[in-house]
Amino acid sequence: xxxxxxxxxxxxxxxxxxxxxxxxxxxxxxxxxxxxxxxxxxxxxxxxxxxxxxxxxxxxxxxxxxxxxxxx
Numbered sequence: 085x086x087x088x089x090x091x092x093x094x095x096x097x098x099x100x101x102x103x104x105x106x107x108x109x110x111x112x113x114x115x116x117x118x119x120x121x122x123x124x125x126x127x128x129x130x131x132x133x134x135x136x137x138x139x140x141x142x143x144x145x146x147x148x149x150x151x152x153x154x155x156x
Contacts, residue, residue: 105151112147113140 117124120139127136 101155105155108151109144109147112151113143116140116143116147 124136124140127133128140
């Protein structure tokens with residue numbers, strides 16, 4: 085019985101850290117959107133600007149690496 089509780093605790097901790105990472109990633113992307121001229125999401129999704137999509141993707145990857153390194 086204790087192994088089930090131990091595994092459940094581990095799963096809950098992992099889910100909690102995943103949620104923290106997701107929230108930080110969304111907050112970071114919103115911050116990048118504020119820093120860049122215009123609304124980056126509009127440039128990517130409405131105007132279908134390839135260069136803006138590359139910036140958006142690079143920002144996501146960079147933030148994900150930073151958050152993962154900080155959590156580790």
